[in-house]
Amino acid sequence: MKTIDYYYSTRSNFTLLGAGRLSALAARYDRQILHRPILLSETMKPLKSTPFHKRPAILRNYAMHDALRTAAHLGIPLLREPVHHMGPVELPSGIVIAGQNAVLRGEAGNVDHLSQNVLEALWLHDRDIADETVVAELVEASGFKDAGKLIAEALSEGSQAELIRNCTEAIIRGVIGAPTYFVDEEMFYGQDRLDYMERALAG
Secondary structure, eight states: EEEEEEETTTOOOOHHHHHHHHHHHHTTOEEEEEEEEEEEEHGGGGGGGGGGSSSSSSHHHHHHHHHHHHHHHHHHOOSSOOOOOSSOOHHHHHHHHHHHHHHHTTTOHHHHHHHHHHHHHHHTTOOOOTOOOHHHHHHHHOSSSSHHHHHHHTSSSSHHHHHHHHHHHHHTTTTTTSSSSETTTEESSSSHHHHHHHHHHHH
């Protein structure tokens, strides 16, 4: 099966805004989504990009306004500034990696649902996605059988090494932010480019 390579931060509001449409496109065009969670703190280094929380207030405010405007257009009840917006990324990123690897091994579960559940937990419900109890609920809601085992795998050296490899791969492939999608080596940056990505899928 052909794929869509999907690079994103599990703490990105714009990633959430595209997640549902991405899944729909993958199903429509018979593509498998390959989840590649990344650390923007690492992938932005070669671009010498200023971390979001250190950017001028006028830029931060506009970015949030734009996210809320997009969310309203899409009918997604996005929160403006969740209390848990900032936080550790090892577990939320690792759980997607572990979930994907579990599915590749033939275990039950839906990694596309898991990824979206993590994003929604933060940006729709302001839940702490670095909390193991919260993540266990999301894992079980996504059809995986043993949440404790998957969480342990998520925090393992292997899963965390894969997270770093994703970052290296993203830099090599020219990823400039989240979310970024690849269709047959063509890059599409931003959820607002999904219409163009659909043209590529259809073509």
